[in-house]
Amino acid sequence: MSLKVEDLKVYYASLRGDVKALDGVSFEVADGEIMGVAGESGCGKTTLGKALIRLDSRQRHVGGKVFLDDVEMKPGDESSMRKRRYQDVSLIPQYAMSAMNPTRKIGKMIADLVKAHGRRYTEIRPELERRLELVGLDVEVLERYPIELSGGMKQRVVLVISTLLNPSLLIGDEVTSALDVTSQKAVARALVEFRDAGFVTSMIVITHDISVLFQVADTIMVMYAGHLAEKAPAKTIINEPLHPYTKMLIGALPKVGDRYGEQELQGIEGRPPSLLNPPEGCRFRDRCPLAHDRCVERPPFVEVAPGHQVACWAVTA
Numbered sequence: 283m284s285l286k287v288e289d290l291k292v293y294y295a296s297l298r299g300d301v302k303a304l305d306g307v308s309f310e311v312a313d314g315e316i317m318g319v320a321g322e323s324g325c326g327k328t329t330l331g332k333a334l335i336r337l338d339s340r341q342r343h344v345g346g347k348v349f350l351d352d353v354e355m356k357p358g359d360e361s362s363m364r365k366r367r368y369q370d371v372s373l374i375p376q377y378a379m380s381a382m383n384p385t386r387k388i389g390k391m392i393a394d395l396v397k398a399h400g401r402r403y404t405e406i407r408p409e410l411e412r413r414l415e416l417v418g419l420d421v422e423v424l425e426r427y428p429i430e431l432s433g434g435m436k437q438r439v440v441l442v443i444s445t446l447l448n449p450s451l452l453i454g455d456e457v458t459s460a461l462d463v464t465s466q467k468a469v470a471r472a473l474v475e476f477r478d479a480g481f482v483t484s485m486i487v488i489t490h491d492i493s494v495l496f497q498v499a500d501t502i503m504v505m506y507a508g509h510l511a512e513k514a515p516a517k518t519i520i521n522e523p524l525h526p527y528t529k530m531l532i533g534a535l536p537k538v539g540d541r542y543g544e545q546e547l548q549g550i551e552g553r554p555p556s557l558l559n560p561p562e563g564c565r566f567r568d569r570c571p572l573a574h575d576r577c578v579e580r581p582p583f584v585e586v587a588p589g590h591q592v593a594c595w596a597v598t599a
């Protein structure tokens with residue numbers, strides 16, 4: 283078992299009270315699994331990614347446990363997280379490629395990083411070169427400054443750097459979002475290849491773009507307003523989703539072959555609730571066509587078929 287998350291709660295402190303961005307989520311990611319996380323903007327995807335690696339100063343670990351390879355990770359405890367970061371769990375944050383130090387050559391940047399983790403650059407360099415070649419980059423990129431690389435090249439460099447110490451878990455937050463379609467495909471392919479080569483055991487790929495998940499994910503977990511709605515093999519989420527929110531999310535995607543104008547895309551009416559003071563029970567109920575009395579209670583996230591979990595009274599009751 284790679285990752286096990288139990289009832290995790292992470293809130294943001296704000297002047298108006300706590301923003302309950304991640305409010306009791308439980309799931310597992312198996313060895314070798316690439317799990318995609320999907321959901322509308324603001325549902326808590328980035329908060330989840332950060333909670334597994336480094337809480338920012340406004341985030342508070344309110345409850346729940348996280349285990350990576352059966353060893354507890356304590357999201358609120360910086361000293362214990364520091365030991366595991368990069369070695370065991372690595373994050374490619376949103377906008378990673380723009381966050382690279384523009385005044386440092388790529389090779390120097392990597393040398394600093396591996397040194398900070400007690401490793402020698404010379405010892406790691408042959409493997410670094412091999413992996414750069416694997417993602418289609420010439421080793422001479424090590425002599426270049428980030429500004430000299432295209433977005434797609436930078437993102438592949440970031441992937442190589444973040445997995446150089448063979449972590450158990452890689453979290454990629456919107457890794458393909460700012461790229462053109464060809465670069466997106468190259469990065470998506472590299473993610474799968476790195477998992478297949480064993481450079482990283484499991485991955486969590488966060489994106490609001492479900493079409494990226496079609497290319498890389500074995501499973502997809504759908505979040506809604508700080509809760510989990512559904513998790514299942516990617517094919518099941520796409521072809522046989524059960525949660526009404528997942529159905530709407532998938533229904534809102536253009537189908538291959540549909541001609542613009544022939545079929546109107548279905549949006550999802552309404553907006554998610556405020557996470558400052560979210561309603562009790564199912565947070566989707568105000569927008570849900572199947573909502574009924576029971577939905578004022580929070581539906582449990584239960585397995586309805588092997589590897590398929592749903593939180594919805596209309597499906598599981």
Ligand SMILES: Nc1ncnc2c1ncn2[C@@H]1O[C@H](COP(=O)(O)OP(=O)(O)OP(=O)(O)O)[C@@H](O)[C@H]1O
Pocket residue numbers: 294295296301303321322323324325326327328329330340490557
């Ligand atoms: N620093 C912050 N202070 C207060 N609330 C925050 C802060 N950062 C995020 N939030 C709130 O927490 C919730 C979850 O945000 P998060 O960024 O995790 O969502 P997301 O699903 O990753 O969205 P996106 O797809 O837009 O990146 C949102 O309601 C957001 O407004």
